[in-house]
Amino acid sequence: MTYCCGVLLKEGMVLVTDTRTNAGVDNISTYRKLHTVQGEDRFIMLATAGNLSTTQAALSELTARPIEGGPLTLHDVADLFSAAQLVGDTMAASRKRVAEAVGDSTPSDATILFGGQIRGQPMRFFLIYGQGNFIECAPDTPFLQAGETKYGKPILIRSISFDCELYEALKIVLVSFDSTLRSNLAVGLPLDLVVLRRDALEPELVHRIEVDEPYFHDLGAAWSAALRETLRALPGVPYGRG
Amino acid sequence: MTYCCGVLLKEGMVLVTDTRTNAGVDNISTYRKLHTVQGEDRFIMLATAGNLSTTQAALSELTARPIEGGPLTLHDVADLFSAAQLVGDTMAASRKRVAEAVGDSTPSDATILFGGQIRGQPMRFFLIYGQGNFIECAPDTPFLQAGETKYGKPILIRSISFDCELYEALKIVLVSFDSTLRSNLAVGLPLDLVVLRRDALEPELVHRIEVDEPYFHDLGAAWSAALRETLRALPGVPYGRG
Numbered sequence: 224m225t226y227c228c229g230v231l232l233k234e235g236m237v238l239v240t241d242t243r244t245n246a247g248v249d250n251i252s253t254y255r256k257l258h259t260v261q262g263e264d265r266f267i268m269l270a271t272a273g274n275l276s277t278t279q280a281a282l283s284e285l286t287a288r289p290i291e292g293g294p295l296t297l298h299d300v301a302d303l304f305s306a307a308q309l310v311g312d313t314m315a316a317s318r319k320r321v322a323e324a325v326g327d328s329t330p331s332d333a334t335i336l337f338g339g340q341i342r343g344q345p346m347r348f349f350l351i352y353g354q355g356n357f358i359e360c361a362p363d364t365p366f367l368q369a370g371e372t373k374y375g376k377p378i379l380i381r382s383i384s385f386d387c388e389l390y391e392a393l394k395i396v397l398v399s400f401d402s403t404l405r406s407n408l409a410v411g412l413p414l415d416l417v418v419l420r421r422d423a424l425e426p427e428l429v430h431r432i433e434v435d436e437p438y439f440h441d442l443g444a445a446w447s448a449a450l451r452e453t454l455r456a457l458p459g460v461p462y463g464r465g
Numbered sequence: 466m467t468y469c470c471g472v473l474l475k476e477g478m479v480l481v482t483d484t485r486t487n488a489g490v491d492n493i494s495t496y497r498k499l500h501t502v503q504g505e506d507r508f509i510m511l512a513t514a515g516n517l518s519t520t521q522a523a524l525s526e527l528t529a530r531p532i533e534g535g536p537l538t539l540h541d542v543a544d545l546f547s548a549a550q551l552v553g554d555t556m557a558a559s560r561k562r563v564a565e566a567v568g569d570s571t572p573s574d575a576t577i578l579f580g581g582q583i584r585g586q587p588m589r590f591f592l593i594y595g596q597g598n599f600i601e602c603a604p605d606t607p608f609l610q611a612g613e614t615k616y617g618k619p620i621l622i623r624s625i626s627f628d629c630e631l632y633e634a635l636k637i638v639l640v641s642f643d644s645t646l647r648s649n650l651a652v653g654l655p656l657d658l659v660v661l662r663r664d665a666l667e668p669e670l671v672h673r674i675e676v677d678e679p680y681f682h683d684l685g686a687a688w689s690a691a692l693r694e695t696l697r698a699l700p701g702v703p704y705g706r707g
Contacts, residue, residue, distance in 0.1 A: 373615030377644035381689045402619035428705030449695045463670030
């Protein structure tokens with residue numbers, strides 16, 4: 224499993240991923256799932272969930288340095304919609320190769336969160352399915368998730384809006400990760416994160432939250448304590464002896 | 466889908482279920498999933514999730530009035546461990562019949578949350594799988610869930626402890642339902658709930674939260690508002706420009 228979550232807000236984008244991969248609970252590893260493509264005119268980020276051989280092969284092709292007369296990559300694709308199509312097509316092909324190799328023995332499916340900005344164009348953010356089709360993030364629901372999405376979703380639904388300040392949104396996404404980490408062993412620290420301000424074309428923050436980072440630990444503890452207080456203060460049930 | 470959640474605490478038990486059943490989003494209905502067996506010496510409750518034909522058939526057998534020389538039911542089984550075995554065996558048999566009838570076309574699986582108390586014996590609470598095996602609730606994790614469990618789990622993990630007051634626990638479980646209702650259309654109002662105080666042998670509260678009940682509506686709204694305030698008050702991220 225994996226948890227990836229990104230938000231596209233008025234001020235910009237935040238993307239966060241865990242780093243745990245597993246082939247059973249007795250075989251876990253740490254792999255970077257948050258990848259970036261930086262150029263003079265662009266900053267693009269990708270977060271991958273699902274079969275690691277599917278996503279790694281797709282990423283190698285997508286992020287390769289362009290060669291004269293060679294295939295398009297994320298370094299030279301003209302706009303983000305074309306880029307989303309390229310990511311979808313590349314992943315669908317990679318997934319097909321893996322599926323043919325492993326048969327039914329191993330799930331070959333994968334998902335990619337993909338977004339960023341190219342100079343002079345709007346910032347865009349997509350969720351790309353293993354079959355190659357995709358959906359785009361929009362202000363009404365300004366977040367996209369991949370992997371183990373359910374535990375961390377209620378806090379996003381209640382708290383994230385398009386007008387949210389970037390670092391406030393990052394904090395909320397980290398709380399969503401804390402909820403997920405407490406519920407599913409297949410999601411694990413460290414976490415990788417990128418903050419990209421609109422029109423900046425280079426990241427304002429690239430950070431890895433290590434296992435022993437005090438802020439993240441304290442955030443989870445403070446959230447649990449505050450939640451218990453908040454619950455206590457809610458009106459009691461009006462029936463029975465409550 | 467369905468969401469059922471129960472807690473077994475120092476003071477007693479709370480069990481809550483939704484009432485939505487569906488065969489696709491274009492075919493939804495309301496069915497009671499919370500059932501009780503009351504006798505002079507016992508109060509037993511069951512919450513069912515999964516294939517409705519599997520659980521209804523099992524329930525009919527389990528809650529039938531005992532006949533002289535007839536099979537054991539929940540009205541006359543001697544203790545709750547034997548009762549859990551009876552529920553498991555009955556459901557496994559019912560599931561097998563349904564599976565044979567429908568083949569692979571429809572999932573036949575189901576789960577039952579089952580608990581209560583018989584005079585002179587401890588209060589006990591079980592989660593019974595469709596195969597007939599079961600696990601028992603214990604103080605370290607004093608809740609059990611069935612159906613759509615993930616959206617509502619983080620709040621339980623952070624907030625419910627064995628020492629929790631009964632109606633405080635009910636309030637927390639209702640917040641867990643609110644989170645689930647906002648995320649999955651296949652879980653729906655009304656909600657049925659029972660509160661059983663330890664050694665009382667009869668329920669202290671049996672209630673249906675209807676679609677238009679102000680308390681439940683206000684609880685969800687108050688929780689969302691309080692959550693946003695609580696999030697705002699959490700320490701901001703110490704990196705970037707946050």
